[in-house]
Amino acid sequence: MAEFNITINGKKLKVDVDPSTPLLWVLRDHLKLVGTKYGCGIAQCGACTVHLNGSAVRSCQIPISSVTDNKVTTIEGLSENGDHPVQEAWLEHDVPQCGYCQAGQIMTAAAFLKSNPKPSDEEIETAMNGNICRCGTYTRIKAAVKTASNSHIV
Amino acid sequence: MSKVKTGIGRRSFIKSVSLAGGGLIIGFSWLGCARNTEEAEKELGMQMPDEWFELNGYLKIGDNGIVTIYSPNPEIGQNVKTSMPMIVAEELDVDWNNVLVEQAPLNTAIFTRQLAGGSQSIRQGWESLRMAGATARQMLLTAAASQWEVPVSELSVEKGVISHSGSDRTIGYGEIAKAAVKVEVPEEVELKNNGDFKIIGTSRKNVDAKKIVTGQPLYGLDIHRDDMLIAMIVQPPSFGMEFKNMDAEKAKEMPGIKDVFTIDTYPEDMEKEWSDTGAFSKLVVVVGDSTWQVMQAKKALKVEWDLNPEMVKQIEILEKSPGLMDSGGLENSDIHNSLMAQVGSKKSEMIRKDGNPEAAFKNAARVIERSYSCPFLAHNCMEPMNFFANVTGDKAELVGPIQTPEFAEKSINKRLGIDLENIDIQMTRMGGGFGRRLYGHFVIEAAVISQKMGAPIKLVYTREDDMTNGVYRPAYHVTYRAALDGNNNLTGFHVNAGGMSESPLFANRFPAGAIDNYLAESWAVESNISIGAFRAPRSNFIAGAEQSFLDELAEEMGKDPIEFRLDMLKRAKNDPVGENNDYDPARFAGVLELVRDKSGWNNGNSSQSRGVSAYYCHNSYVAQVLDLTLKNNEPVIGKVICAVDCGIVVNPDAAKNMVEGGTIDGIGHGLYSQLSFKDGTPQQSNFDTYRLIRHREAPKQIDVHFIDNGIDPTGLGEPPYPPVIGALANALYKATGKRMYKQPFISELQGDFKT
Structure with a gap:
């Protein structure tokens, strides 16, 4: 066990865990930020996607020891009132079915739109390809990403 | 208006009225009423009432008119948590904006069928949900009439406000609710005419959507209690093996680990429920403080496994197969496939016979025979199996994702000897179900572990545990034969279907009833690989096979595939063969005609390769036209046009x-997914080897058209899945000139299919 000082959603926090513990489990078990989901544990499904300094990463692959002073943003911290343009677009298109993968989808989409604010359909599909939706909401996800890309404030 | 006896829910109404008594009803959401209330106030801009009045088990009304409706059935992503309360709200006549929804816990005294399965929640809940709303409405009206001393017939309701036609008096539901609680439950209530619906048939957003997109705790895996421990299992690596012994010393000394032990989930003398399907009863369990610590300890365990004599004995047929001689009864996919291909003709049981199929085939000018097969599939819910259990003395508290809470309760009663009334089961939103969570062995495992630890625990499966845990969609095989006379008329039809270890046959479905000489046969091969219902059980394979065969048959007969089916349906309608045909030919034809028109089928309205398919299951009818092109031997699906007859559509956008x-789920599994075995060991255990459909592979566009016929709702969760595999196979044939006989099709396309 070791102490780590980390910054999650703008808050400075201290956790005492094994250095190999993935960020995913620190968030879920120790910080009770359970919006970040466990799906596969091997960076194949994207359910655990968070932002590290604004970039989408798989939190199941990041040991807490390597987080250091990088800024972590989770779905809970994406916006103050749940009104990030991507979240708004998700609500507008009523995307979720079971909903389990959607936090990861939203985090991937939000980081992607920041780097490519006006993507083509093909670029959206490629950017989102690492996030599995078992219910098959892919067409709605694409529509929601397009809507968010037109919101001019991503 | 139609009058309906309230008898079905009578018990619940009586009970809840005596419960209510005008007092404050405590919410039983696992997140807690206070939190819900707080969130509702903040997010929905609702003012919470000071007092709630429960008029029956389905709803309570606040003194300010806010209504809470309890959604009885488990939510697996089919959106019943929104659509079931919509039905109650419709008959109650309230403003949907004033409705809060809470998941009801298991309560068999109030609710009749708290189960997510068979696409039946709306169909079977339709009447009781409407009655619950209408009964409460009637009680509110009676109370208002009595207060104003006027006949009920002079009152009307608009959005939760009662008006008197003979005066300008109005009163809100919230103001009269206290008096309404004391009104006797009506023996009979009137239900609305379809034309008067104001909520049913209008699109309403998923009631949990805001929580989902902001990452609020909703799922079983999100449960946390301060004194809770994490439990994980270690199971045999192969089907046919069982626990022998272990060295747990190192694991037990690891940080955060509380204990390592074995459990027997289902002792031999336990009377099982049908839902108690599990591949491995004896499991190694590791319990500790946190998930990561337990995961590490699992890896440090040294477990020895042995052949399970019972499981190996089961597979007598397999043992006679040369390929299994040296494997000691552990199964391989290549053996499965060759066995299935051989057994059908030898071991079949006749299920249905019309006319004289033998003569038809004997006298045929041509016989067309084709065989189709598919592999085992894992459900792969995105949220792996898990459950929270807190067993203390003679009480059990169980919270988590389960499609069959009522059966889980009975199993807990039998396994732990705890009285039913002391077992509290609460349902969380589920990260997918697809049939996997019908089989609640993990609920029993969690309870047994909690009892042993004397502590609240959350049982968590890793993805690998989940994918290699069995309860799979069976591997199936079907052979179709068609007899054609010299004029290319279809004179006989023969279907011979089976699988490991159940048959996918539906003998009384189309095209039964449309062909004079018809023979349906069924068989099964034993296997020690455990199987279970997977979205649209049996249909999920046989629809695609049958619809591919009909496509090939139509081509051989020189007919348009849609006209060919419509001609047969005409026959089934006007002069049906046999009496047990379980589909309505007119409704079946309806979706085919709609998809034909919407896709511009007759105008050759697509530059892409196009396939059609239609199927009836779960009381509903779906037809699909799928367009695709090929790019480097990979299909790129342009558009799927769907025509659906599921009766009244409660929530159109959600539907x-x-x-x-x-549609995407069907395409994905037909095209990409398989679970194969070597020496009893699943060869895929995570998403690096098990291929699920991804964004790029999904159709670019899906158009959905519903038949508007006012018939009471039928199933919707499952029916869109089965037929699309046929449309896909038929479109792939157009694109490649090659018929698809083996799922997953991608292996056939890329020429690397391994049997």
Whole structure:
């Protein structure tokens, strides 16, 4: 066990865990930020996607020891009132079915739109390809990403 | 208006009225009423009432008119948590904006069928949900009439406000609720005419959507209690093996680990429920403080496994197969496939026979025979199996994702000897179900572990545990034969279907009833690989096979595939063969005609390769036209046009979402997914080797059209899945000139299919 000082959603926090513990489990078990989901544990499904300094990463692959002073943003911290343009677009298109993968989808989409604010359909599909939706909401996800890309404030 | 006896829910109404008594009813959401209330105030801009009045088990009304409706059935992503309360709200006549929804816990005294399965929640809940709303409405009206001393017939309701036609008096539901609680439950209530619906048939957003997109705790895996421990299992690596012994010393000394032990989930003398399907009863369990610590300890365990004599004995047929001689009864996919291909003709049981199929085939000018097969599939819910259990003395508290809470309760009663009334089961939103969570062995495992630890625990499966845990969609095989006379008329039809270890046959479905000489046969091969219901059980394979065969048959007969089916349906309608045909030919034809028109089928309205398919299951009818092109031997699916007859559509946009999802799910599994075995060991255990459909592979566009016929609702969660595999196979044939006989099709396309 070791102490780590980390910054999650703008808050400075201290956790005492094994250095190999993935960020995913620190968030879920120790910080009770359970919006970040466990799906596969091997960076194949994207359910655990968070932002590290604004970039989408798989939190199941990041040991807490390597987080250091990088800024972590989770779905809970994406916006103050749940009104990030991507979240708004998700609500507008009523995307979720079971909903389990959607936090990861939203985090991937939000980081992607920041780097490519006006993507083509093909670029959206490629950017989102690492996030599995078992219910098959892919067409709605694409529509929601397009809507968010037109919101001019991503 | 139609009058309906309230008898079905009578017990619940009586009970809840005596419960209510005008007092404050405590919410039983696992997140807690206070939190819900707080969130509702903040997010929905609702003012919470000071007092709630429960008029029956389905709803309570606040003194300010806010209504809470309890959604009885488990939510697995089919959106019943929104659509079931919509039905109650419709008959109650309230403003949907004033409705809060809470998941009801298991309560068999109030609710009749708290189960997510068979696409039946809306169909079977339709009457009781309407009655619950109408009964409460009637009680509110009676109370108002009595207060104003006027006849009930002079009152009307608009959005939760009662008006008197003979005066300008109005009163809100919230103001009269206290008096309404004391009104006797009506023996009979009137239900609305379809034309008067104000909520049913209008699109309403998923009631949990805001929580989902902001990452609020909703799922079983999100449960946390301060004194809770994490438990994980270690199971045999192969089907046919069982626990022998272990060295747990190192694991037990690891940080955070509380204990390592074995459990027997289902002792031999336990009377099982049908839902108690599990591949491995004896499991190694590791319990510790946190998930990561337990995961590490699992890896440090040294477990020895042995052949399970019972499981190996089961597979007598397999043992006679040369390929299994040296494997000691552990199964391989290549043996499965060759066995299935051989057994059908030898071991079949006749299920249905019309006319004289033998003569038809004997006298045929031509016989067309084709065989189709598919592999085992894992459900792969995105949220792996898990459950929270807190067993203390003679009480059990169980919270988590389960499609069959009522059966889980009975199993807990039998396994732990705890009285039913002391077992509290609460349902969380589920990260997918697809049939996997019908089989609640993990609920029993969690309870047994909690009892042993004397502590609240959350049982968590890793993805690998989940994918290699069995309860799979069976591997199936079907052979179709068609007899054609010298004029290319279809004179006989023969279907011979089976699988490991159940048959996918539906002998009384189309094209039964449309062909004079018809023979349906069924068989099964034993296996020690455990199977279970997977979205649209049996249909999920046989629809695609049958619809591919009919496509090939139509081509051989020189007919348009849609006209060919419509001609047969005409026959089934006007002069049906046999009496047990379980489909309505007119409704079946309806979806085919709609998809034909919407896709511009007759105008050759697509530059892409196009396939059609239609199927009836779960009381509903779906037809699909799928367009694709090929790029480097990989299909690129342009568009799928769906025509659906599921009767009245309660929540159109959500229903459309369900059809889109089912379509993508069917395409994905038919095209990409398989679970194969070597020496009893699943060869895929995570998403690096098990291929699920991804964004790029999904159709670019899905159009959904519903038949508007006012018939009471039928199933929707499952029906869009089965037929699309046929449409896909038929479109792939157009693109490649090659018929698809083996799923997953991608292996056939890329020429690397391994049997």
